[in-house]
Amino acid sequence: MPEKSSKTNKLPDFKGPFAERIxxxxxxxxxxxxxxxxxxxxxxREMDLFFLEMGVQEIKITREMYExxxxxxxxxxxxxxxxxxxxxxxxxxxxVLRGYEDIYxxxxxxxxxxxxxxxxxxxxxxxxxxFRALSRLCIDSPGYNSDTFRMAMxxxxxxxxxxxxxxxxxxxxxxxxxxxITILNGKNDVSRIVVASDSLLGELQTYSNKYLRNADPxxxxxxGPKSRRYTESMLYGNFHWLLSxxxxxxxxxxxxxxxxxxxxxxxxxxxxxxxxKGFDLYTSLPLLSTYLGHKHITETEYYLRMMEEHxxxxxxxxxxxxxxxxxxxxxxxxxx
Numbered sequence: 001m002p003e004k005s006s007k008t009n010k011l012p013d014f015k016g017p018f019a020e021r022i023x024x025x026x027x028x029x030x031x032x033x034x035x036x037x038x039x040x041x042x043x044x045r046e047m048d049l050f051f052l053e054m055g056v057q058e059i060k061i062t063r064e065m066y067e068x069x070x071x072x073x074x075x076x077x078x079x080x081x082x083x084x085x086x087x088x089x090x091x092x093x094x095x096v097l098r099g100y101e102d103i104y105x106x107x108x109x110x111x112x113x114x115x116x117x118x119x120x121x122x123x124x125x126x127x128x129x130x131f132r133a134l135s136r137l138c139i140d141s142p143g144y145n146s147d148t149f150r151m152a153m154x155x156x157x158x159x160x161x162x163x164x165x166x167x168x169x170x171x172x173x174x175x176x177x178x179x180x181i182t183i184l185n186g187k188n189d190v191s192r193i194v195v196a197s198d199s200l201l202g203e204l205q206t207y208s209n210k211y212l213r214n215a216d217p218x219x220x221x222x223x224g225p226k227s228r229r230y231t232e233s234m235l236y237g238n239f240h241w242l243l244s245x246x247x248x249x250x251x252x253x254x255x256x257x258x259x260x261x262x263x264x265x266x267x268x269x270x271x272x273x274x275x276x277k278g279f280d281l282y283t284s285l286p287l288l289s290t291y292l293g294h295k296h297i298t299e300t301e302y303y304l305r306m307m308e309e310h311x312x313x314x315x316x317x318x319x320x321x322x323x324x325x326x327x328x329x330x331x332x333x334x335x336x
Contacts (some may be wrong), residue, residue, distance in 0.1 A: 061104050151203065
């Protein structure tokens, strides 16, 4: 059987001074509808052990403790430091809410991390090379593992899904006759329905007939070897192999492309099609925003902050429809 999602997994053992309060905090946030998955839970555990090693024995967070936990570490990315900041701030605010005193929340931490990351947009030729490599994989190594990774990449590119949305997709979420795909409780608890194109629908039907004849509606649509959950490490291991096999060079900054860049690419291609077909961006952009699962249209701006040559004139036309909604500066929410 596939592994259960992290939401239902047993919490790890907390042995530090905040052990009981952290468990309460996790349950409190989940009861409010927040999805505290394993990375956040284990970061809380790391923080608890960190303060245990500092000799902390009572429930308090002093400025000294805060600065020690959030101090940048050797060769650490700024985003990792930020995650530690967010972890202790959220927990500290919860302690204040519970009435604890001597709690420093980092309210005057003025450190600002510049976010100048620019998403990578795959060219049409690069996308073609990737799917040719996937077709070769299915011919040279036929079977479930190859077909499943190819199916996952089709969903990412053809529907612009987030990484977790494909990982969490269940058999019952797909209507294999109509192509309606239901995303339940996506990011920010936004649910939506996406309709697959005719070509993707054919792929879904072929895959279903081959592998899902005896599947239950609650079974994962895709899973890894030996029915294990299709984890992030499995996805990225295959994705990095695909980048090499398709001869796609690293980014100009030397980093490797992310799976989430496929979603960015989908958005740019969708906007290009809207422009080519003469769609009214005033009405089309809200539709795309809803399709992507954004709560507000302003969130869609993060997918337009690319170099102008990627989408020739879209910024100018969108600015005419929505003045000032898409700023020129780089950055924004590029999380998966």
